[in-house]
Amino acid sequence: MSKRPGPEDIDSIRLRSREEYLEKRSELKLAELRRQVQEEQEEERSNPHLSQRELREFARNRETLRLAESRLAIDDGLDGYVLPDADGSKLETLNKRKKKDVSTYKSEVQLWEDEVTARAKVAQIHRPDRLQQDDYEFVFDPTQALNFVSAGEWVDPDKQRLQEQLDAAEKKAKSIQEVRTSLPIYQYKEQFLDALADHQVLIVCAETGSGKTTQLPQYLLDYFNKEGGTSLRIACTQPRRVAAMSVAQRVSEEMGCRLGQEVGYSIRFEDKTSPNTKIQFLTDGLLLRQFLNDPTLSGYNAIIIDEAHERTLATDILMGMIKDVGKYRTDLKIIISSATLDAQKFSQFYNDSPILMIPGRSYPITIYYSQNPEASYLSAAITTVLQIHCSMKDPGDILVFLTGQDEIEAGKQSIEETVRKLGSKIPELVVCPIYSALPQEEQGKIFLPAPPGGRKVILATNIAETSLTVDGVRFVIDSGYSKENVYNPSTGLEQLVVTPISRASSSQRAGRAGRTGPGSCFRLWTRWSHFNELEESTTPEIQRANLSSTLLLLKSIGINDLLNFDFMDPPSATAIAKALEELYSLGALDSTGSLTRVGRQMSELPIDPKLSKTIILADTHQCLEEILTIVAMLGESSALFFAPKDKRLHAEAAKRRFYTRGGGDHVAYLKIFNSWSEAEYDPLWAKENYLQQKALTRARDVREQLQKLCERIGITPSSCGDSNYIPIVKALVAGYFSNAARLNRDGKSHTVLRNGLSVRIHPSSMCHEPTEVPKWCIFSELRLTSQEFIANIVDIDPQWLIDAAPYAFKKADLEKFGIDKKMPKTRPAQAK
């Protein structure tokens, strides 16, 4: 008689099944990656016409594989991965290196490559010989004959290989099937399909580990296949590009098809779909842009909005638009998928649509709160790190959530000093910082395993909350704060504010401790404050952002009454009014609020309207090539320079070499990009000049895209060269005349003409140098930190303001500010 399973049994069963699931999943992933890398390497060898981007991607995949393999190499080696198409010999090859000494070390990838290459050579060159030889040996060699007889039947080696591959595929399919049916969401499949038949909109509220993202699209596909229909496509939006790519990869494996066929993804700069594509993962912003060409979403039978609780700007707009489209397209199925208990709110928004709650599957996490409020979360965090490290016997890495780069660097230093003082009394502790501005190669370090017997502590910003996952973390220390970008529509100031996080965000952070085993989360605030002071969820982005670009898009889709648009959480009337005002002043809207021809052209470009106006006016000033570069570089300006602390002077000098008097920061960006391009986009060149290759590459991608879009909206290429910067600045003034400023009498501060705000030039600007301070200028950025700063600045002649926006600037007004023909045009007396 077996006893009924108790709660512990169930827990351990859950635990085991989770472990098995994760193990299977990583096996499959790795095998897939190996195969992909092999395919790519063959292509690289045989195809000399691969694009730079493809080569980069191949290299990235190779590196990922290498990292995964090297992480695997710390295992004992005997229970390593078995390739789905592996035979015994390959497994042996993989394990062989463990027995070899270090001098003959070869990575597993190299060994595997060697083996594949060897096999390929045999197959290509020696095939006819081998066949003859086989026959020969079969007849005359007694040992061969004996082997053959004992094997029972003769098997053609090619056929055998094929059979092995088939077996492997079947095994893989079977394990995929097992994984799929073991997911919590599987229990709810019928319920989901039934609800789908009765309702147009469903809210799915599922916890992490439920399998919603991979399974829901497939269930929908089953639903529509049963219904019968000719063309079929399901869209599933994701807030992040990597998510769209990796989920598409996963689902294509589950469905046994090549990525880009039945299952594909679309992100900016990359479309991996085909006419056969039934399930398309795409970023939320991209689906929003698709409304421009297809306002009724006629290409889709169903839309899944995944991670709706994140409330990105694009997701919020999409939810309003889709609600509207759904009224006319009653055949369109809409699924809103969210992780938190916001489900009620989503349901109300969609006229009380039914909610499907699905439990998740993750390891238990113990939450600890501070007994008393902490005076400084940074020192509290550091103390907690050392407490865990010294007193906890359990292995597992520590993840600390802080707010920014400075804090992280300070924390790193402090921890390292303490550890040094304690010396050999405690096990080794490795500190890994991670934030998005950190160069790529440094970022990779967080994935390296901790030293044996030691521990790794990761100091991270919000980047580790959703965008980046580190396995092996068992302890999370949460400061309870993050930096939020807040835009003030009435002054145009942007500000990064350290804000307490929401409860939703805190549980997301805590969840990072339970990915590979049970974990603990230490919250540096009190339980009382958790339930009484923290907000339930983060303020939706739509209430914090500059809306001009979004509203232009909505206008061009044909949504005219923006104040009455069905927002789930409407932005403030001031924010809408300011955005409309800006669009009007740029000539994108006429006085009745309708879209103009220029406005339509501008809406096609996925950038800030000030920039799109600049691009359109670049046509008039015959400098499109130059402006495209500047626009693309402006988007990357904050991540462009990277100066190590000890080489700050060198970095400054390097930066200064690109500056020309009168051209400001903008023309300097142009020179940087052009020099990089002359250096054939060499990463080494970038490094020598203290520039980030990543930012430059992105700027190049953006530029390419803008160039194509310009062709489409009828703007013809033109160029004025990078030393003739007058037309360039004139085009910039056409977009940025509202960001004009004039030097005050003190010679140090500027006044913004539009609103009289007193600002200073940010020291990162090349115009900060006393000899370079412009009398009149326009700026691309206005930011409040310790003071009100303007950045990305270029000198102008005030007359150009009148030329660009005669209705906004009258000569008489500018004269009041001291416009004076006799004055040196752009700068005060030079100090020399």
Place this chain on the structure above:
DNA sequence: GAGCACTGC
């Protein structure tokens, strides 16, 4: 002479 969280088209 300051300091910038994170996404996305």
